[in-house]
Amino acid sequence: MQDNYNKKELKVSALENGTVIDHIPQGVVLQVLRALQLEDFNDAIYMGSNLDSHKMGKKGIIKVSNKFFEKDDINKIALIAPSATIIEIKNYEIIRKTKVELPDEVIGLVKCINPKCITNNEKITTKFIVQNDLEEVKFSCYYCEKTMRKEDLEFL
Structure with missing residues (x-):
């Protein structure tokens, strides 16, 4: 039997069909x-965290077999991991590769952290304005104007 533990690289099976979420910032793979x-x-589902990356230093990656994500899910990824790339694969071939983009607004995806917000007390769909400055992404509630950071996000 050959000793595979002496190899410098272990490989994960290629996806026949599914989605790869690449370039996830270090520390947020589980949140995604x-x-x-x-x-x-x-x-x-294959997951890697703290992997070496030329561009990012360290990164995470998620491979999901037989799953293609809708716009709302891609927006969730963008909110948590704005540097992520979505790679769709069919029959072992890359059919689409796109970098996620932060939306200008987030509607019905995230809960407001203000307990007094009308969206937490009545049947009103949440709405946030995305503020993307160079240092961090913030989310301002359309109704109560409470500002949240990425760490505060609680998805509905």
């Missing part, structure tokens, strides 16, 4: 998994 509600997904 939770936001996408992949905990109970029945197909294979």
Whole structure:
């Protein structure tokens, strides 16, 4: 039997069909998994964290078999990991590769952290204005004007 532990690189199976979320900032891979509600997904999910990256120093990656994400899910990824790239694969071939973009508004995806906000007390869809400055992304509630940081996000 060959000793595979002496190899410098271990490889994960290529996806036949599915999505790769690449260039996830260090430390937020699990947050992306939770936001996408992949905990109970029945197909294979490959996850890597603190991987070496020429561009980022360290990065994370998630490979999800047989899953293609809708716009709301891609917006969730952008809110948590604005540097992420979405790679869609069919029959082992890359069919689309796009960098996520922060939306100008986030509607119905995130809960306001202000307990007195009308969206927490009545059946009103949440709405946030995305403020993207160079240092950090912030989210301002349209109704109560409470400002939240990425760390405050609680997805609905």
